[in-house]
Amino acid sequence: xxxxxxxxxxxxxxxxxxxxxxxxxxxxxxxxxxxxxxxxxxxxxxxxxxxxxxxxxxxxxxxxxxxxxxxxxxxxxxxxxxxxxxxxxxxxxxxxxxxxxxxxxxxxxxxxxxxxxxxxxxxxxxxxxxxxxxxxxxxxxxxxxxxxxxxxxxxxxxxxxxxxxxxxxxxxxxxxxxxxxxxxxxxxxxxxxxxxxxxxxxxxxxxxxxxxxxxxxxxxxxxxxxxxxxxxxxxxxxxxxxxxxxxxxxxxxxxxxxxxxxxxxxxxxxxxxxxxxxxxxxxxxxxxxxxxxxxxxxxxxxxxxxxxxxxxxxxxxxxxxxxxxxxxxxxxxxxxxxxxxxxxxxxxxxxxxxxxxxxxxxxxxxxxxxxxxxxxxxxxxxxxxxxxxxxxxxxxxxxxxxxxxxxxxxxxxxxxxxxxxxxxxxxxxxxxxxxxx
Numbered sequence: 001x002x003x004x005x006x007x008x009x010x011x012x013x014x015x016x017x018x019x020x021x022x023x024x025x026x027x028x029x030x031x032x033x034x035x036x037x038x039x040x041x042x043x044x045x046x047x048x049x050x051x052x053x054x055x056x057x058x059x060x061x062x063x064x065x066x067x068x069x070x071x072x073x074x075x076x077x078x079x080x081x082x083x084x085x086x087x088x089x090x091x092x093x094x095x096x097x098x099x100x101x102x103x104x105x106x107x108x109x110x111x112x113x114x115x116x117x118x119x120x121x122x123x124x125x126x127x128x129x130x131x132x133x134x135x136x137x138x139x140x141x142x143x144x145x146x147x148x149x150x151x152x153x154x155x156x157x158x159x160x161x162x163x164x165x166x167x168x169x170x171x172x173x174x175x176x177x178x179x180x181x182x183x184x185x186x187x188x189x190x191x192x193x194x195x196x197x198x199x200x201x202x203x204x205x206x207x208x209x210x211x212x213x214x215x216x217x218x219x220x221x222x223x224x225x226x227x228x229x230x231x232x233x234x235x236x237x238x239x240x241x242x243x244x245x246x247x248x249x250x251x252x253x254x255x256x257x258x259x260x261x262x263x264x265x266x267x268x269x270x271x272x273x274x275x276x277x278x279x280x281x282x283x284x285x286x287x288x289x290x291x292x293x294x295x296x297x298x299x300x301x302x303x304x305x306x307x308x309x310x311x312x313x314x315x316x317x318x319x320x321x322x323x324x325x326x327x328x329x330x331x332x333x334x335x336x337x338x339x340x341x342x343x344x345x346x347x348x349x350x351x352x353x354x355x356x357x358x359x360x361x362x363x364x365x366x367x368x369x370x371x372x373x374x375x376x377x378x379x380x381x382x383x384x385x386x387x388x389x390x391x392x393x394x395x396x397x398x399x400x401x402x403x404x405x406x407x408x409x410x411x412x413x414x415x416x417x418x419x420x421x422x423x424x425x426x427x428x429x430x431x432x433x434x435x436x437x
Contacts, residue, residue: 034068034108040220041065045072048183050172051211053157053203055190056249058406059228061221062189063098063155067105069187070151074111074127080182082127082150085171087143089159091120091133092377096306098155099131134164135376146171150184156379157188162198192251193387200251217249227284239391239403246405256390256398258364259410263374263382266302271295276330277416278319278350279408280339281308287315288408289322289330290381292416298371301413303378312339316346324348331415353415354422361400363418370417381409 035045044054044065054062070084086102088094099115106113106124113129115122122129130146133139149171154160165188172184188211190199203211218224218232232247245252271293281287289305304322305315324330326347332340334352343350354363374381384406391403 036061036065036068036220036222038220038222040214040216044214044216045069047212047214048185049212050185051169052185052187053190053199053211053213054187054216055192055213056216056220057218058191058232058246059218059221059224060216060249061223062216063101064105066153066187066189067098067102068109070127070153071105071109071111071124073151074125075109077182078126080126083130083146083148084127084151084153085130085132085143085146085149085168086153086155087132087134087160087168088155088379089133090135090377090379091131091139093159093379094131094133094155095120096303096377097379102129134160134168140167143167143171147173149173150182152186154186154188156383157190157199158193158197159379159382162202191245191383191387192249193245195251195253204251215249217247225284231284235404239389239405241389241392242387242403242405245387252387256392257386258388258390258402259367259372259385261301261372261374261385263376263378264300266293266300266375269295274328275416275420276304276319276324276328277412277414278315278330278332279411279415280312280315280333280336281408282310283308286380286406286408288380288412289315289319289324290378290409290412290416291323292413292420293375298373299417300373300375301378301381301417302375303381303409306380306409312342313346316343316348319343320347329420331419333411333415351419354419360402363414364402366418366421367414372413372417378409380406381413384408384410 035041041061044052045068054066056062073082073084086094086098088098103113103115105111111124113122113124115129120131122131132142134143144167152168152171154165154168157165169186172186188199192200194200203213218229232243235247236243241252241255244250273294275292275294277290277292279285279288286306286308287310288303291302291304293300293302305318307318310318319330326349328349329351330343330348331351331353332343334340334355337352340350340352374385387405388407388410389403389405390398391401392398
């Protein structure tokens with residue numbers, strides 16, 4: 001297996017030129033300009049361990065490097081037929097996040113990636129890619145039917161159960177290739193949110209040598225934006241646990257989680273009403289849009305959009321394309337009246353969120369008193385809720401304000417549920433020393 005490591009290192013370090021297999025007329029390209037060749041990522045590229053955990057902080061570029069490594073296997077072993085399985089808890093989550101990254105990396109590496117959206121499989125030269133969830137009977141039957149699998153990518157491993165992980169490991173079977181560079185591998189990626197996870201118990205305590213473990217941070221990503229790095233660093237002053245998880249990429253000790261919402265399928269019932277909540281973003285922060293279904297005092301929240309780089313007109317266009325109509329109420333950050341007006345000018349019935357003295361705690365208390373579920377296929381909302389905790393003082397005592405962290409989908413949910421429920425009160429923007437939502 002050392003030959004594989006030498007080959008990939010040569011590609012990266014010596015700047016080897018990789019030909020485009022789809023069209024000989026297109027120019028060759030230097031992989032040094034495309035792949036992350038920082039030491040930790042190079043270690044990942046070179047690993048041939050049967051189990052490989054690629055984990056760490058936010059913005060570390062884990063998904064991009066995993067996709068690149070899998071595409072490289074087709075380049076290094078062009079004569080070998082390969083099957084790659086990419087799995088996440090729900091296929092909907094996979095489609096919204098990782099699949100987009102895979103398609104963009106295929107384009108960057110000039111790979112002939114052809115996706116069939118009816119079967120959720122893709123052909124890419126000598127590779128067959130299979131995309132699936134692990135959330136229902138059909139998913140598990142699909143997994144159990146797979147044979148001759150070369151690589152498995154378990155994306156956002158914390159969403160899966162240990163039994164799921166064990167079942168995936170059984171799929172790495174079939175005839176072994178005689179190619180000198182061939183190997184089989186199961187890759188899992190995740191943020192180390194809490195030591196209560198089965199991942200920590202299995203791979204750090206019970207079976208510490210079962211998998212090779214590579215920890216990366218945003219500092220290992222040469223393309224990370226300086227503003228984003230500064231934001232993660234600044235968290236050290238407010239929430240040491242958040243800093244440890246999302247900047248240092250170390251295992252956290254999550255205490256004081258604010259919301260304990262479960263994840264379930266959207267029920268097939270008649271709802272009393274459907275509303276929307278949104279949070280603005282652009283270059284550093286993601287814009288978020290959620291769809292909120294209400295039946296009596298019970299709510300189901302579905303993530304529709306979570307994306308950077310959207311201007312307000314573009315955000316309105318996306319919302320309309322996702323099914324929001326001109327008659328649907330949607331609630332947005334009242335601190336940005338100009339942005340709300342732009343949404344209205346572009347076809348949305350956008351309204352300002354309710355804010356005021358102590359509105360942060362009041363809105364949180366209100367939502368905690370409701371029965372709220374997250375609809376399956378809402379990956380970023382799930383991640384935010386599971387890591388949103390109360391801020392702590394220097395002695396480690398919880399304070400009645402949320403700690404730092406991503407909360408775009410959470411804010412969208414609060415804006416929608418709280419403001420709509422309190423719609424008899426005029427929504428006003430109120431600025432004070434306390435942050436308002």
